[in-house]
Amino acid sequence: MSDSDVPKELSYQSLWGLVLSAGLAVAGLFALPVFQSFGLGFRPAFWLVLTVEAVALAGVVASVLTLHRDRELD
C-alpha cells in the first residue's frame, strides 16, 4: 500500500456501515427464535440467519476496505 492511496480523512459512511453490519451480525445470531415466531420452520429460519450473516459479512468487508481509502477490484 502506498501512502498516496490512504486519505487522511476517515470515511464516516464506511464507519456507519461497519457499525450497522457488526450489529446485524450479532443480532442474526439471536434472531432464529424471532423468525420462527413468524411461523417459519427451523431450516428456512436458519437459512435466513445465514443470509443475514452473509450480508453482514459483505458489509463489514466493504466498510473496512473503504474506511480510509478508495479501492477497486484489480
Next chain:
Amino acid sequence: MTTSVLQVSDLGVEGEGIWLALGTIGMLLGMVYFMAKGWDVEDPQEEEFYVITILIAGIAASSYLSMFFGFGLTEVELVNGRVIDVYWARYADWLFTTPLLLLDIGLLAGASNRDLASLITIDAFMIVTGLAATLMKIPTARYAFWTISTIAMLFVLYYLVVTVGEAAAEADEDTRSTFMTLRNIILVAWAIYPVAWLVGTEGLNLVGLYGETLLFMILDLFAKIGFGFILLRSRAVVGGDSAPTPSAEADAAD
C-alpha cells in the same frame, strides 16, 4: 445465572455449557484486550487490522453466548433414528469470522482484492457445505458433504500458501515472518476442524458432545484470539521496535 442454567438444562446440554461459558469469556477477554490495545491507534492500515480482529472476537463471543443460552442449538434426527444435538451458531459464526481471518492475513500479505475475493468465496463454500453435512438426515449424504467441505478447505489452504504466500514473499522481513506464523496457525488449526467433526457427535460419534465442545472451544480460541494476539503484537502491524516479530521471539527463546 440461575435462569440461564435452567434454560440450558432444559435443552439437555448442561454438561458442555461450561465450555460454552468459558468460550464466551475467552472471546470477550480477547476482544476487550484488542480494543484496549488499539484504542489510540491512528495509522489507517493498523486500524484496519484492529477493526477486523476485534470483530472476529466479538462475533465469536456472541456466537458462544448464543449457544450457551440455547439460541444456537437444534436437533437433527437421522433416518436411522439417531438424534444429534447441533450447535448451528458455530456455522453462522464461522461463515462470518473465517473470511475475516483470511482478510486479516491477506491484507497483511498485500494480496490483491481479486485474490482475497476468491479466497473468501471458496471459504464460504467450505462453511456452507460443512453445514450441509451437519444438517443432512442421511448418513451417506453427511459424509459426502463433509468430503466436499474438506476438499474445499484444502483448496483454501493451498490458495493461502501459494497465492497469498507469493504476495507475502514480496513484503519486508517482519511482514513475511508474521505471515508465516499466522499461516501456520491457520494450517494447523483449520486442518483439525474436519477431524473434530468426523470423530464428534456429528460424525462417527467417537467423542461425546462434552469433549467435542471442549475441542472446538480450544480450536476457536487458538484460531481467533491466538491469531489476533500474534498479528496485533507483530512489528509488521505495530511498526517500530515496540513489538517483537514471532521469529524474533523464537530467536530470543533460542
